[in-house]
Each structure stands twice: as structure tokens, then as C-alpha cells.
Amino acid sequence: MLSLWVYMLYCCVGYCSTTPAFMLDERSGRIPPPRPLQNQELEMLFKTRSRGLLNNESYPESRGDGWEENEADTIYDEDSGLTGALNGSETKKLPQAIIIGVKKGGTRALLEFLRLHPDIRAVGAEPHFFDRNYEKGLEWYRELMPKTFEGQLTMEKTPSYFVTKEVPGRIHAMSKDTKLIVVVRDPVTRAISDYTQTSSKKPDIPSFECLTFKNITANLIDTSWSAVQIGMYARHLEQWLQFFPLDQFLFVSGERLISDPAGEMARVQHFLGLRRVVTRKHFHFNPAKGFPCLKRLESNSKPHCLGKTKGRTHPNIHPDVIQRLRDFYKPFNKKFYHITGHDFGWD
Ligand SMILES: *[C@@H]1O[C@H](CO)[C@@H](O)[C@H](O)[C@H]1NC(C)=O
Ligand SMILES: *[C@@H]1O[C@H](CO)[C@@H](O)[C@H](O)[C@H]1NC(C)=O
Ligand SMILES: *[C@@H]1O[C@H](CO)[C@@H](O)[C@H](O)[C@H]1NC(C)=O
Numbered sequence: 001m002l003s004l005w006v007y008m009l010y011c012c013v014g015y016c017s018t019t020p021a022f023m024l025d026e027r028s029g030r031i032p033p034p035r036p037l038q039n040q041e042l043e044m045l046f047k048t049r050s051r052g053l054l055n056n057e058s059y060p061e062s063r064g065d066g067w068e069e070n071e072a073d074t075i076y077d078e079d080s081g082l083t084g085a086l087n088g089s090e091t092k093k094l095p096q097a098i099i100i101g102v103k104k105g106g107t108r109a110l111l112e113f114l115r116l117h118p119d120i121r122a123v124g125a126e127p128h129f130f131d132r133n134y135e136k137g138l139e140w141y142r143e144l145m146p147k148t149f150e151g152q153l154t155m156e157k158t159p160s161y162f163v164t165k166e167v168p169g170r171i172h173a174m175s176k177d178t179k180l181i182v183v184v185r186d187p188v189t190r191a192i193s194d195y196t197q198t199s200s201k202k203p204d205i206p207s208f209e210c211l212t213f214k215n216i217t218a219n220l221i222d223t224s225w226s227a228v229q230i231g232m233y234a235r236h237l238e239q240w241l242q243f244f245p246l247d248q249f250l251f252v253s254g255e256r257l258i259s260d261p262a263g264e265m266a267r268v269q270h271f272l273g274l275r276r277v278v279t280r281k282h283f284h285f286n287p288a289k290g291f292p293c294l295k296r297l298e299s300n301s302k303p304h305c306l307g308k309t310k311g312r313t314h315p316n317i318h319p320d321v322i323q324r325l326r327d328f329y330k331p332f333n334k335k336f337y338h339i340t341g342h343d344f345g346w347d
Contacts, residue, residue, distance in 0.1 A: 090147035094138065095123075095154045097179035097272055098171065101162025102230055104193040105183040106254035111157050112294060112304070113257075113265055116278045121146040122155040129156075130171055131164040138174060153272060163229065163236050172243040179272060180244060184336075185254030186346040187231025187329045188322060194227040196315065209321050221328050228325075234335035241339075251340050261292045 099107050114120050127133065129141045145154050161167045162182055171178050195208045205211070212228060214220040223229055230236075240249070250271040256264045262280040269276050283292045286305055293305035330347055337343045 090149055092142050092145045092147055093154045094142050094174060095145065095156050095178070096175075097153055097155050097181065098161065099155065099157030099159070099181045099183065100167070100171075101159045101182045101236075102184060102190070102233070103159040103163075104190050104197065105159065105185045106252070106257045107157045107159045107183050109257055109261075110181070110183050110252060110268070111155075113261060113278060113282075114155065114268065116282050116294065117269065117274060118277065119151065119274050120153050120155055120272075121148045122157070126158045127156050128158050128160065130167040131158065131160050134166075134170060153274070162240075163226075165239060168240045168243040176244070178244075178248070180240070180249045181252060181268065181271070182233075182237075182249060183252045183254050183257065184233055184344065186344075187233065187333070188325050188346075190231050190254075191227040191325065192315075192317060194230065198227075199315070208315060208317050212321060212325065219324060221325070228328075231329060232332045234332045234339060237336065237339060246339070249340075251342060251344075253344055255344075258291055 099110060101107070111122055115122055123144055123146065127141065127144050129136070129144075133140070145156070148154050161171075171180075191212075192208065195211070199205050209216070211225050212221060214222040221228060223232070237249075250268065252264055252268060261283045262278070265278045266276055269278060282295055284295065285291075286293050291305060326347070333344070333346055
């Protein structure tokens with residue numbers, strides 16, 4: 001026990017201090033131009049995607065989990081092709097609803113589930129308009145959107161919006177009526193999942209323990225490290241509430257989205273003012289993976305599974321570190337439950 005702490009200390013003093021904390025901008029955010037897809041291509045995409053969402057069997061620790069967000073986002077732009085029938089009444093509109101967060105919370109899963117709804121058209125890639133591409137202007141943003149019929153909702157998701165200070169004011173300037181969806185998940189498991197994803201891309205980053213603490217003896221948690229900072233949900237939400245009333249937000253439980261997708265999707269569809277089309281029949285639970293699979297009822301495509309292979313775990317993190325992180329988040333969670341009026345059950 002003692003030696004473990006000495007090791008951690010050594011590692012933290014010796015290494016972490018020279019390594020810059022990796023921040024929110026990990027992805028290039030490049031967006032492919034919309035292009036109609038042939039059925040065959042579409043099938044290929046689905047196959048590629050499914051692989052991307054699964055763990056790599058031979059390198060169990062090297063991949064993310066079922067909340068994988070980024071892996072395949074940029075190759076996915078189905079909408080322009082799927083319903084590509086020319087119809088003069090189709091136009092590109094700015095999104096009326098946006099999934100604004102959070103990274104590793106389950107935003108990819110939610111977007112995939114929403115795509116099953118005929119009244120929703122969503123951008124597949126993350127546009128990062130309000131945080132990284134704002135200077136390109138609203139017309140650039142609108143151009144990224146899929147064409148929609150009257151009555152269809154246009155949506156996008158960019159999980160970094162929730163934690164970027166400038167974004168609430170910018171979305172408000174576009175439309176003060178924008179509906180905002182936040183998928184949240186236990187901040188401790190979220191942080192670990194975030195770290196796991198990053199370390200799979202950059203295997204030589206310092207350990208989770210090192211990055212978590214500024215000074216482990218003083219129990220000083222590094223709140224500037226993005227993996228820690230993103231989970232301080234109450235703090236981020238307060239920024240948003242300066243621009244939008246609470247009833248314009250829907251907080252989706254990332255845990256329930258996996259354990260009861262149909263139930264959580266009922267809430268989402270209600271919030272968006274949509275018919276309840278996505279229901280139990282769209283999901284079947286894959287016990288081997290511990291994650292739900294999607295069925296596109298209208299097509300013959302194989303079910304598309306989200307997923308973590310059962311038994312795969314995140315890197316071994318000392319239980320004491322996890323406990324300290326739990327204690328750290330407790331007041332933030334409590335405040336978040338209080339503001340949203342919903343106990344997410346993380347404590
Ligand atoms: C798993 O990862 C290894 C190393 O990155 C790679 O060589 C192998 O092809 C991967 N397997 C699959 C199924 O992706
Ligand atoms: C175009 O879309 C509208 C609204 O859904 C529909 O009423 C109309 O029949 C469509 N026209 C064609 C040519 O498909
Ligand atoms: C860490 O905290 C301990 C106890 O408060 C203190 O004695 C030590 O100087 C701190 N180390 C650094 C590098 O700040």
C-alpha cells in the first residue's frame with residue numbers, strides 16, 4: 001500500500017508536471033462534404049461503424065466502451081442518401097434541437113437512437129460550429145445540415161458545447177428557442193472512460209492517478225484536467241442557465257439510455273414534441289455485450305449493436321483514488337440534482 005503511494009507520488013512529481021494536460025480539443029473536427037450514398041456503400045459504413053463501436057478483442061484495454069463517441073463520427077452522413085428522393089419542399093434549416101453534451105456520456109448512442117425517428121434528420125459528424133468554427137458564420141453551419149421536409153426536426157450533436165463558455169450565448173443568438181439535450185453519466189466513470197479513450201490514442205500519457213491530482217498528498221484534485229472538469233456538471237449548467245430557462249433542457253441519463261433505451265427515448269421524444277415512434281421494438285438487448293442493439297425496422301439490415309464486450313474493464317485504478325474522486329464530485333452532483341430536480345443516483 002505504502003509502496004504504491006510512493007510510486008504514484010514519484011510518477012506524479014517526475015512526469016505529470018512536464019506533460020501538459022490534454023484538453024477538450026482532441027479531434028480535428030473535420031467534416032466530410034455531404035454526398036449521396038449507394039445502398040452497398042451504406043452497408044459497408046454500417047459494418048465499419050459496428051467494428052468501430054466494439055472493443056478490439058486482442059487489445060482489451062486499448063479501446064473505449066459502449067459510450068464511444070468519436071471513433072466513426074466523421075464517416076457517417078447517411079441522410080443525404082437514404083431519403084434522397086428529390087422533393088422541392090426539402091430545405092436545409094438551422095437545428096431546432098442540439099445535443100450539447102457530454103463527452104463519453106452517451107451522445108453517440110442517443111443520436112443513433114434518434115435517427116430511427118422519421119421526423120428527425122441529424123448531422124452525423126460533430127460540426128463543432130459554436131466552439132471551433134463560429135467565425136465561419138451561420139450560413140456555413142446551415143450548409144452542413146441535411147435537407148428536411150416541413151415538420152421534420154434538424155439536429156446535431158457536439159458534446160464539447162456543454163463545457164465551452166462561449167457556446168450558450170452563441171446558441172442563444174442563433175435562436176433563443178433552441179432545445180438543448182444533455183446526456184449525463186456518473187462523472188467518475190465518465191472520467192475514467194474519457195481517460196481510457198485518450199490513452200488508447202496516446203499510450204504514453206501518464207497514469208489516471210497522476211493526472212487526477214495536482215498534489216496527491218494534499219488531496220488536491222486537478223480541476224483543469226478536462227477529464228475531471230467535464231464532470232462538474234452543475235458548474236457548466238450554471239453558465240447555460242444565464243441564457244436559457246431550465247425547461248428548455250432535457251437531461252438524459254447515460255446509464256438509463258443503455259439499461260432502458262425505450263424508456264429514456266420516450267422522454268426524449270416527448271421533449272422534442274414528436275410522436276412516440278422509437279419504442280421497445282427497436283431495441284433488443286444483447287446479454288453477451290451488455291448493451292442494446294438497434295433494429296431498423298424498415299430495412300433488412302442486421303441489428304446494429306453498441307457495445308462493450310462483457311467483462312472488459314477500464315485500467316486498474318486504485319479504489320482509494322476512485323473514492324477521493326467520488327468525494328470530490330459529491331457536492332457538484334448534489335447541486336446538479338437540485339437544479340435539475342432529478343436524482344441520477346450516482347452517489
Ligand atoms: C486490434 O488491434 C491491433 C493493434 O492495434 C490490430 O493489429 C488488429 O488488427 C485489431 N483487430 C481488430 C479486429 O480491429
Ligand atoms: C414532397 O414532400 C411533401 C411533404 O412531405 C409531399 O407532400 C409531396 O408529395 C412530396 N412531393 C414529391 C414529388 O415527392
Ligand atoms: C503537496 O502538499 C504537501 C502537503 O500540503 C506540501 O507539503 C507539499 O509541499 C506539496 N507539494 C507541492 C509540489 O506543491
